[in-house]
Amino acid sequence: MAKYNTLLYYCYSTITDAEQFAADHLKFCKSLGLTGRIIVAEEGLNGTVSGTAESCKTYMETVHADERFAHTDFKIDEVDEPSFVKIHCRYKSEIVHSGLRDPNLIDPKKQTGKHLEPAEFLAMKDRDDVVILDVRSNYEHSVGKFKNAVTLDIENFRDFPSKINELAKFKDKKILTYCTGGIKCEKASALLLHEGFENVYQLHGGIIKYGKEAGGQDFEGKCYVFDNRLTVDVNQVNPVVISTCRNCGKHTDKMINCANPECNEHFTQCDECGTQLEGACSTECQSHPRKRVYDGTGYYVKVPQPVNITKKSKLQVAE
Template sequence: MKAYQVLLYYVYVPIENPEEYRDEHHLFCIEHNLLGRIIVSPEGLNGTVSGLAADCQAYMDYLHADPRFKKTAFKIDESEGHTFKKLHVRVKDEIVNSDLPVNPIVRTGKHLEPADFKQLLNDPDVVLVDMRSNYEHSLGKFKGAITFDMENLRELPAHVQEIEHLKDRKIVTYCTGGIKCEKASAYLLEKGFENVYQLHGGIIRYGIEEGGENFDGKCYVFDNRIAVEVNKVNPEIISSCHVCGTPSDRMVNCANAACNIHVPICENCGVTLEGACSDACKNHPDKRAYDGTGNYAIHSNHYNPLQGFRSLKKKEKV
């Protein structure tokens, strides 16, 4: 058993005074040495955090002790260490950016538990629809799933017509942890789709509980791991190196900060191009030092309830 854990969760529930709760929440994370990204919104919470197993358990207990969050479901994975370098607790209008005119607390697609989802995979009447962005589903997706050429969930309305002809079928949506599908499935219902389902807990939970069968490639995650294995039954690499075209599921950001394209690059090309996606980017004056991971921490201003906003650069000079 590994010493650290990674928690992925979301919960749609009204939160009054989100700024005040953000400070309380942030302080708890600091006191328990937790790192990660957490969004506090009037519509709920969305977070991924990492820490020692005992600290993660304290965090789950902390949320479940609050009546508003007692039904929060956590996806728990193990890790050798922290999967984040920083802690961000931010207040936003939505816990997942969508701008969709729906409220999943009122109406959303039917939840499918991982075991039930697995059974439906062989149903000829089922249509799987991936609700993630291009760079996510290009790295990994369920066999036969429909994908949309979109950068984020805000673009979903422009793509619904691509599945209009499937309105009489069982539409099963899925995403990384389930949060996007709460709104995406609700939107499909608003557009006249009647049999709309969603994979409860997303790809991550399906992999943990059911072995990830029929998920090809890796699942993109929003922490320092970048991508994780899901399928322990019949895995297959579906992505290829941006540079040489060989099969590769190693996602990196181009070392050239001015480019920063997020694509698969194999280890050999990573070494040859020093983390860049091309010779031009390798020789660009903004190229960052390559440490072999292709993951670069963003230097930005951070809010700490003990300090207010403080620049990292200023902090480094102290």
């Protein structure tokens, strides 16, 4: 049995003093010895945390005990080691950056697409009157996506609203949106409804939950995750590799960050090219003076930079 757990979760729920909540929540996470990344905003929580099974159990019980987050759906992965090095809990304007900040127009607490459990999504996804829509970024769907899914050429989720016109041709279809854990679909489906799409659905719990409850059937490739694992297996039914090495074209599902920190691009690279280029995406990046040491994983911990005290916000809470 794995010693550690990694929890993926989000919850849209009003937090009145979100900035103070973030500071207090950070202290709580540190008291449990958790690592991970948590975003706190007035609209709710979004996090991935990792720690011992006991610490994660305590964390989930404490979050659920708060009536604001009682309905939070935790996706739990058993891992051999923590999926992060440090713990961060930061206050931001949104728990997923979309640029859709007007609650009078887009508010997942009031209206979203109809939530489909994994079994329901599986039963609907191949129907002729259905379009499967991936609302994730390029680097995410390049390494894995649902078979026959429509993907969008976006670098960040905040670019999603600009693609609505491209989707107009599907207005007479049932739109099944999906993302990693479900959080992006909440706003994506709400925006689609606002723009006049009538039959909008979303995969509850995202790809991760679908892998656990539906075997990941017809999800091709791996699922990108926002921790030091970078990608995880999803499909235990009919897995295939769809991504190719950027450098040689060989099929590979290994995704890394470029070893040049000034590039830091997410891309797929086979082990052979990784060794040859030392984890860089090109010979130019390989020769960069700040190139990081490649250890075969392609995951790099950010090195803290000196703090300019004069520029620190008076609201910043010291760790």
